[in-house]
Amino acid sequence: MNKKVLIIGTGLAGLSTALRLTTDGYEVEMVEKYHRPGGRLNLLEKDGFKFDMAPTFFSMSYEFKELADYCKIKMPFEFVELDPLYSVHFEGDDRSYLIHKNLKKLAEEFKKIEPDLEKKLERFLKSAGEIFHDTENIVIKQNFDSLLGYLLQLTRVPIKHAPKMFYSMWREMEKNFDSFEVKVIFSLVGFFLGATPFDTPAVYSMLNYTELVHDGYHNVKGGMYKIVEGLVKELEQRNVKMHYGVEIERFEKTNGQISAFYDQTGKKWAADLFVVNADAASFRGQILQRKKYAPKKLDQKKWTLAPLTIYLGLDTKVTNMYHHNYFLRRNFKEYAGKIFKNTIKLDKPYYYVNIQSMHNPAYAPEGKESVFILCPVPDLRYKANWDDADEIADAIIADMGERTGFDFAGHTESRSVYSPKDWESAFNLYQGSGLGLAHDLNQVGGFRPSNKDEEYKNLYYAGASTVPGTGLPMTVISSRLVTQRILKDHGTLS
Template sequence: MAAANGHGKGKPSVLIVGAGVGGTASAARLAQSGFDVTVLEKNDFAGGRCSLFTDPTKSFRFDQGPSLFLIPRLFDETFSDLGTSLENEGIKLVKCEPNYRIVFPDKEVVEMSSDLTRMKKQVERWEGEKGFEGFLGFLKEGHAHYELSMVHVLHRNFTSLLSMVRPSLIIQLRKLHPFVSVYSRATKYFKTDRMRRAFTFASMYLGMSPFDALGAYNLLQYTEHCEGILYPLGGFGRIPQTLQKLAEKSGAKFRFNSPVKRVTVENGTAKGVELESGEKLKAEIVLVNADLVWSMAHLYEETSYSKRLEERPVSCSSISFYWSMNRKIPQLDSHTIFLAEEYRESFDSIFREHRIPHEPSFYVNVPSRHDPSAAPADKDAVIVLVPVGHISAALPSSSDWDKVVEDTRNKIIGEIERRLDIKDLRGCIEHETINTPITWGEKFNLHRGSILGLSHDFFNVLSFRPKTRHPSVKNAYFVGASAHPGTGVPIVLAGARLVATQILNDLGMPIPSRWNVSSSELATHKTIRDAAGGFTLLSVLFGLIALLVMYLRG
């Protein structure tokens, strides 16, 4: 069995399975912190779903997954912790203005913007003279959710159920509206159905219905309107590519086309991995960035816990079209949202029945609108993401997907043409690439083809979400969408900070001073008694009762 470390004695070795955003960020952090790091990736590129590809002519570039750069604070934090910045690494961000255009079935358009003057006109058009007050109230609540989440969720680890009994969290939890939906919060501030839809569809970023997503997630609309939607020139995949380079600069090694067969465990402790090729590598720490639910079922021995994980609700999947167009499509902006007439029914079809909706809501991204390098000067690169149910008995078998894709394509093209008065959009498509729930699952080992991992209902967040440390195997950790704190590129970056801090803390190694990790953050990696100076049984019981009361009261 080959040893992973080779940079000299005394360096603890870590094997990272997967070179997604979480894997590359963790590799850079741990390499800078004195670890001998080896990253193993099944594909021939870094980034996972957050990656780039080109069409056969190599003239058109597409973001395979994420295309909305949100919560810039967490990106800045990551690069600052690594002693640099996005700007220093040559990543230039451009602002997409307007944020996006929402096109309704009756062809009415609402433009969402970070320009308050524009938003005032948009909101008052539908909500009347007092409508702007409601909008500002919605943003104020979103701001509170944003700041509270930063302090109590994104910069705190939850190592056990009792981690939720921290007094500071219990006091603030109700302010996060964890037991009501994003849509129900919107109804408090907006009186028209059109505005309620416009300010709630973004829960799709989490792969959830606005009728199920926790009220706190209106922080997404807050960050869009108050910080804007940004885009890194050259494509979103430049973020993990740059993190890879930073990791390599600190000595980390990346091995692509190296799928892992299993994590080797001896006496309850992770000792390394075995590759599909049969090669075995040793390490003191194993950090898995592959899909957590898939990993528990395939990389570790099956347990009752891994079986329960497979039964947990997961986010949606998608049928995604990537089109190389033979001309520009000026009617499409950087980001255009097409909402279904049957708004709730469409979401119920996806998230409750796990089907392909009869009338889908969908998102169209034209990266070439804000980044000329994405397509030739007189043409456009167009990405269409159609949320659909994850792989289940309700979805067609693989043999039926050609027809499903064709039917979906016809619906999407028909709606784009009808709502924007475009003729022969299909005739403008030079080349098409497609991802379906099947291909998402195959390319990235995604459980049920879910593109955003486990769901984010209350019993799938905080202490209820899979931990960053393996529940029963020592020296085994996780980072990524299905681990705490959750899905989305900035959130996974926060998770990389948490797990790197946890590994260092577990090994008694110093936390780099520039990470500015507070003593309270460090405390959350220890036991509840260590963290709080000694919980009594009575205080724990009180905390659990408080959580139950909040849940029942909604």
């Protein structure tokens, strides 16, 4: 007899979990607050332009292949490997730096400011690779039943890596490189985690290994939303029903288990098992009313930076830019130290620009361009009022035009700006945090909210704020870990 699973949220973790559970014989139904599936991996369509709303590239592509193999399907989308990976522009420089995977080409880019970079990188990446391979299966791809179990598991990690848990990524850069530019560029992976390299442990330098050596970065042919469309098409063939405009507000319990959730209209959503693909920390507080996750407790946790996103439809093609671009300044340490708590002006922020129609021409009408801009900003705890979002966007667009020599403002025919408040409203992101809980040592592994509920035996979690963490491949791994939990507790039904 089939067991029914209700999945709350249709982000990548939710869709991947649904695909795995249907493979294992479970009946799955999904509910979603937004008007289309995908969560933050979503699509904006406006004025004839298309935009990937948030993620624009990913690493560890083999995790998607594992998902397809597990579910016995062909890959429902096609990878496009990036090389060069991205371009970096420093304020005041006449040139930009292209980050190549080939270390000889990369060293050539920096030969005037960082002598012997190839040798330095080989040494640095060897160490980063050892951390990655020594922790991937022991820590990253594991469920933990208790904090003690997690700590015992850590004892299996070679002791030589222990010091890097206790000093910052920036210090690791200072130990390996000399020039300001190189140290900044290779610490950008800290920002990928929604934090800064000054408060991200040095162990996360393993991400430099994944970008330059292990798997690189990838986009998807036809746009990132093809990931969602491909998974949804497969789920539709498996008779998985998805309901949109559904916001869960309360629950019902019977004999120590969840029997149903209720949405904003009072409609009852019953099932045998439940998987929450919303924030695993804030859901416990806001819906389950757990004291441990009350607003005051949640606000004391470390959350990732919030997104301010800008979507421009241009009436012409952009010249002299790469697909993926970072625009940085020289006050890196000051900016990183002040941006979280909104103690620095946002008139000259750091930001990332993706010329999306360079990868995917169908994203813009012929002869035109789709441009996505992401500026990491303080979350709503530190900046609650975003009436100045358009003003900040104006400053970013003007700065980008000045530094590239291209008149973005003058060629704009479509423009949308999403503030942290908009992101919070659309996707229930706690305080507008872009990637959920940060990756401090006291918020990773066994310290992170578990993917199995502490009280209700039929309630589970998947997504960025549970194990193993943030990022597209991490949420795919999350779907595998929560599925393992469910199969252990309830068995395979197929």
